[in-house]
């Protein structure tokens with residue numbers, strides 16, 4: 001099995017009237033790291049939760065490491081989950097404040113009944129993430145932001161996973177610490193496939209082979225990261241890069257989009273008559289790049 005996950009035509013909704021992920025198809029092959037890019041509220045964390053077995057899609061199929069995660073029994077889910085891990089957006093909130101780090105870090109070995117020497121495995125992951133053993137007797141609140149993020153990476157590594165989803169792993173850190181965490185994640189890419197969720201477009205070239213740009217739960221563009229950076233094709237991707245380069249505030253979601261129309265229609269600088277007449281454009285393959293826009297391929 002060569003895919004970390006395969007998503008086929010899934011729709012996900014917290015509230016059934018307003019899907020957050022819409023008819024999405026996406027595959028992440030092993031050793032082909034993937035970035036998910038999109039502004040706040042576009043559905044990135046929701047997508048991660050679906051892949052991690054935390055939120056069942058309303059419809060569609062999903063396989064994680066070859067297993068249909070929502071169709072197998074709990075025992076199989078626990079076994080499967082030891083093979084992939086998530087690094088959460090807020091490292092402080094992801095640790096139990098009343099439990100010392102030693103237990104928090106080794107807990108996944110107990111949950112997944114992994115038969116290894118706990119002390120040796122812990123020493124090894126602490127060395128990988130460059131954390132001193134002194135943190136083991138501390139509570140999460142007693143760690144610095146950088147230490148906490150390294151600890152959350154250590155916890156993700158302790159089960160020796162094949163696949164890690166890192167949800168904005170640097171957003172809670174000072175700029176000075178962000179580079180160290182990116183270097184650390186980058187150093188793991190030889191042995192672990194990463195799905196990297198980020199707002200920070202400067203990071204994607206460091207961490208991923210492919211990138212998917214999502215907006216209002218739709219994939220707008222999906223391609224090789226280097227193509228996306230050098231030549232974004234979708235008008236939304238272009239505006240996203242433009243806002244990033246010029247340090248503009250986020251492109252806030254437009255709630256007034258007419259139903260069944262291109263989600264970017266009201267703010268698109270390249271809007272045409274076709275966009276008003278037709279429904280939501282399909283994600284089309286243009287020379288190996290997937291683009292959801294009527295301009296694509298013209």
Ligand SMILES: Nc1ncnc2c1ncn2[C@@H]1O[C@H](COP(=O)(O)OP(=O)(O)OP(=O)(O)O)[C@@H](O)[C@H]1O
Pocket residue numbers: 014015020038039040041042043044045046047089199
């Ligand atoms: N637990 C929840 N219950 C209800 N709605 C939710 C829940 N979590 C997220 N949502 C809604 O789903 C939509 C997508 O949220 P999500 O957290 O996936 O966005 P995101 O792209 O990760 O944003 P950010 O970049 O701010 O982290 C938003 O409209 C959000 O309000």
Ligand code: SF4
Pocket residue numbers: 235236262263264265266268269270271272275281292293294295
């Ligand atoms: S389909 Fe039309 S409105 Fe939508 S992004 Fe493309 S050109 Fe703009």
Ligand SMILES: [Mg+2]
Pocket residue numbers: 044045046089167
């Ligand atoms: Mg999020």
